[in-house]
Amino acid sequence: MPGKKWGDVRRAVDISLDTLKQLRKRYKDLPVIQYTLKPNQQLMEQSYAAGATFFLEKVPLAIAEVHCSLKYIMIYLMRNR
Secondary structure (H helix, E strand, C coil), rough: CCCCCCCCCCCHHHHHHHHHHHHHHHCCCCCCCECCCCHHHHHHHHHHHHHHCEEEEECHHHHHHHHHHHHHHHHHHCCCC
């Protein structure tokens, strides 16, 4: 997002949630998938509250499966707009 300093002390989680909130304000119907390496219940709840459509965990050994899932989720979301 314009004006953000990515080297700030703010953690990546805070930046991504802030960015998600800004995206949701501007693009209300845009499907957004939060994709993270270390999920937890609190982060999932914050993501959905900020407007995430789906929340997925990165699984290092299953990258192909995750990408396949993302592809089908996006196709589904785009068809059902």
